[in-house]
């Protein structure tokens with residue numbers, strides 16, 4: 106039993122129940138398996154993709170204006186891109202507003218969720234708690250705005266595939282069920298926490314069988330699974346876009362990659378070339 | 382005040398919004414195709430002459446190869462979230478309304494195929510992520526729409542991840558070339574350059590004669606023997622300039638400007654007949670090998686002539702290759718003088734000369750013009766100048782303001798890094814694409830019309846050979862004379878007074894001068 110979790114939570118696999126698995130136990134085990142698989146796929150999938158991005162050379166210097174001339178400048182540029190969505194702000198205010206509400210709402214909500222995974226809860230996670238409530242609304246509002254835009258704005262509808270709508274619907278589903286549990290259909294939070302802390306310690310406790318909770322966490326697992334094979338890779342991908350991450354110093358420092366170095370050499374002087 | 386203006390009917394008229402988004406019109410530009418390359422020219426560039434029998438296999442393999450060799454290609458294809466921020470940023474979409482000219486839609490033409498063959502989602506759930514098989518129709522569509530992109534990178538500035546459609550369109554053209562589907566304009570020109578050293582196929586004798594003619598003109602005008610040296614061994618500076626500077630208007634006047642500046646600065650310089658071309662169309666077709674080969678000639682010429690410095694003339698994409706790629710492609714330039722940037726832009730040279738007070742300038746010589754400046758995309762978004770960030774925007778304006786009294790910028794969102802392309806860049810400056818070129822120039826032209834209306838701007842200056850040619854062709858369609866586009870160094874040439882210059886010849890402007898001085 107992890108420290109701090111009250112002793113009266115029963116593990117379905119320890120003690121009296123033995124081999125007879127009830128419906129609840131099957132559900133608990135299923136979700137446990139789902140989360141283990143989802144976590145592995147997320148970490149391995151994203152890790153593999155990031156490894157591939159990092160390994161792939163960028164043969165030429167292609168920073169796009171306004172391009173910083175120093176490494177420090179690039180770090181600041183990227184911080185502004187990640188924290189402020191600077192380029193998006195300059196290029197489209199509506200998408201920026203909705204995108205910003207959604208992402209930073211989601212960030213705060215995620216931080217708030219850390220309380221289900223830490224015992225004792227970290228102090229700063231405690232501080233985040235009250236904001237989390239507004240953040241949930243912000244996230245939903247942002248997602249709603251993005252979905253609406255995707256449907257009503259002709260240009261964006263033109264470039265959308267089914268997966269683009271489904272992704273938003275999935276996220277709205279996650280946020281929506283979360284809010285439902287908060288305001289309408291309360292769940293046994295203490296037991297949920299025990300379940301996830303149990304998973305972190307490789308123990309399968311009992312998950313509350315509220316359908317809303319099961320949809321909520323099931324959708325999160327699905328999101329984790331599709332993350333590495335979907336456009337959600339934009340989050341790590343951003344840090345590998347040469348147009349934004351390269352330093353504008355091509356004249357000062359020679360940029361060269363391996364495959365280019367291995368190209369057949371060209372003649373140094375003109376005469377040789379004419380003969381060849 | 383404003384009310385008064387309105388009453389007197391003198392308030393500036395609104396001529397149109399350069400950013401106005403058209404109604405989507407599917408297939409509007411589907412029939413606008415540039416001519417296919419002659420098989421011979423494809424082969425000159427190391428590509429198959431005609432469409433291969435197993436083209437599908439080869440094309441897919443090529444996409445896989447590019448994803449391995451080019452991080453930008455792989456990351457950009459993966460990370461687009463279809464947010465739509467770029468959809469209204471392309472001048473070709475704004476000008477044509479064809480949705481496949483929206484940057485993300487243009488990327489998707491290739492992304493859909495990449496997904497089908499290289500990603501989990503596309504292999505198993507193609508309908509979900511819009512993945513599709515590579516068919517002949519798809520290949521044709523690539524040819525059409527990747528030759529409706531001037532690789533200007535305006536969309537990249539707008540994208541939250543910097544996704545650069547230019548990279549995708551270069552890659553697509555390379556895939557097309559690799560299966561034997563080349564474009565006439567680009568491939569013919571590269572083939573010509575490999576034979577003669579310039580895009581025009583101008584041989585050294587003809588070049589020599591042209592330069593001599595220009596020297597005569599200069600001497601007639603100034604009374605001073607200003608030289609345009611060719612193949613002078615041991616000169617300090619090798620000038621690499623687009624071959625259009627040798628014959629086209631207003632390019633030539635820019636070349637005369639460089640010559641005057643070099644003369645006034647008292648440096649020795651030369652043009653090379655072997656590398657008599659700054660343009661590098663290898664970039665347009667996305668071929669690293671061809672771009673390297675073309676760039677390499679500059680290295681060879683510099684070594685052969687024993688120069689100490691390399692200076693580039695006014696050319697947009699050439700400067701991108703010069704500034705951003707040359708060191709990579711043909712470096713290291715350890716045999717040149719390390720006290721100067723390698724290579725240096727003529728604008729940097731002139732700006733320094735102005736700072737140092739080397740140039741004697743009479744601004745009033747340009748009083749007949751009310752100027753604005755077109756930031757050429759490849760200079761604006763693909764390179765830089767000077768020591769400060771943003772020098773590529775500030776230096777040309779600084780030089781212009783130093784030689785002209787009347788200067789006004791166009792609307793903020795249409796200049797500097799947000800500049801609109803002229804509509805003819807990226808290997809599209811060919812008559813078979815004239816319809817596209819005229820429509821693609823619309824946003825730029827609308828911004829120009831507005832500044833003409835507001836400030837009485839009469840002329841626009843640019844530092845790109847392609848921009849200049851394109852504008853002189855399309856400006857008449859928008860109510861301007863074809864000579865409303867000027868070279869920046871043409872204005873420099875007008876204003877610079879050389880030591881010992883015989884000003885008496887020029888009676889009209891001379892009268893102006895004296896009267897100005899008397900005041």
Ligand code: HEM
Nearest residue numbers: 187190193200203204205208251272273337340462464541
């Ligand atoms: C480094 C972290 C991240 C950054 C900088 C970032 C940035 C962005 C930006 C700028 C956009 C485009 C604007 C918009 O549509 O909102 C976007 C879209 C999106 N992001 Fe993120 N993001 C990050 C992490 C995430 C994560 C972790 C998720 C998933 C749970 C996510 C899900 C989405 C989705 C679904 C969209 C598309 C919205 C639509 O369909 O319009 N993002 N992101």
Ligand code: SF4
Nearest residue numbers: 471530531533534536
């Ligand atoms: S690079 Fe320029 S021409 Fe090409 S899609 Fe982007 S904005 Fe349009």
Ligand code: SF4
Nearest residue numbers: 461462464465467540
């Ligand atoms: S702005 Fe970037 S992420 Fe958004 S649709 Fe365009 S290319 Fe994709």
Ligand code: SF4
Nearest residue numbers: 697757758803806847
């Ligand atoms: S021709 Fe000029 S405006 Fe057009 S893409 Fe090239 S640099 Fe840009």
